[in-house]
Amino acid sequence: MQEQTAAGEITLAGTPIGNIGDASARLRELLAGSDVIAAEDTRRLHRLLQGLQIAPTGRIISYHEHNEEARTAELLDLVRSGNNVLMVTDAGMPSVSDPGYRLVEAAVAQGLRVTTAPGPSAVLTALTLSGLPTDRFCFEGFLPRKPGERKARLAELSREQRTMVFFEAPHRLEVMLRALSQGFGGNRKAAVAREMTKLYEEVLRGPLEELLRWSESTEVRGEIVVVVAGAPDKPPEDPADHVAAVDTLVSGGIRLKDAVSSVAEDARISKRELYAAVLAARGK
Template sequence: MPDTIGPNAGSTGPGRIVLAATPIGNAGDASARLIELLATADIVAAEDTRRLHRLVQNLGVTVAGRVISYHEHNEAAKTAELLDAVRAGKTMVMVTDAGMPSVSDPGFRLVEGAVAAGLTVTAAPGPSAVLTALALSGLPTDRFCFEGFLPRKAGERASRLADLAAERRTMVFFEAPHRLEAMLRALRERFGPDRRIAVCRELTKTYEEVIRGTVGELLFWAEANEVRGEIAVVLAGAPEQAPGTPEDHVAAVNALVSQGIRLKEAVAAVAEDVRVSKRELYSAVLAAR
């Protein structure tokens, strides 16, 4: 059975949590729903209350409800308090510094707790740095994945990139400007200098810039410039490999057979994965014996 059926299923009262997307740079991107929610919600949970204050000033909104600071360092302590308020019938709006809460930002713990408690969670969608960068990158958008920030330590970063070596989907990352050069150098080491990439800087802001090219070209650009601002990096997926000949995949079939898989099933699995003829691969396996 699903966790919920409809927006209020499982709710113990009229309270609700609304994840509200905030502008990623241009205050004009604020939705009418965001403005209404900030003005009417019983509680506004904000990643940074100072940024919230600047936002509502720019929007000309007066927050009537209680403002609570809610960030990665106090999520564990504050979540139970916020869930109790929603249980009591309060409407709570969650906002982060930019974009959609819980996407590389605080909010997941709150949603997880609300779902477990059967409380209503909904969203006021809006700006997203991930989707904006993807759309502007000029790279394939039909299949993509979001990888957030790479680890800061070189060894951990290399390990994460090794896990992505065969990833064919377009990948979107966030990165701090002072670490961009090191990131691009790590991408060159793992994926080579010719992989297509886009660095998206200060999206929707006055000095928005999207630099497109190869990993090698953008590393040269980063080395020659002092990069500033909010950064999203969009990397092309791994190129599709040529299927090769059936003989190239005999070892893969034999490896499956050694694990107890029947020969015909092993041939079918490998043939589908590498896109070669099952009949020709089966013949190649028998010939190799």
């Protein structure tokens, strides 16, 4: 569908996740010249502006999870009337576990132009520092806080073969690592990245059980990203391992052909190979 033409546009811009020197030249231009800056936290924005020695010419308004609904409509009205709106969050790219998604969704639905000024990303920074495979990965954000919901989520992810990236608050890191160790096994490789790009940047790598012990004996501070290796490839099923199950069904009165079919379906293996394994076990 063709995008409608509008005098204004929305730009999602990435801001430094720690080191202010990572602010791009384009971000500086946008902060200085945008008609409107929508910021997750206006106080943090002012600190960023001071650090970059930028005096914005546009209007600054707050845009966060508690006022998204009302402010989204306001921002879209501003764009329709010809204003260029810059959307920034506290750190990194908007809409990645931060405000921004609803604004983009609504703007796209109304045919308004949305673009981006790419910048720092805590997800990609931690992934590249983790030492874990980067060819395939998924971002899972924050795990549920309630134990039951967290356990269920980890059960779903236990067979995920892609590298997984999570966010977590420092005071909840120990609980999270314990849950990961229980859900994925203590030997699963992982990395904890904290204070990335800052003076006290630290990346700890090792099995989950080791990282858990570290968190138990340390007062963890700073922004935290946890990267966990995906599940190892499951070895192919050996049909011979399921011969006993077939024999049990046959001894219960089920025909051999039907028993083989039932067991093969449950185990998700070849009926032909299982039948051959049963005959081999019987010396036929």
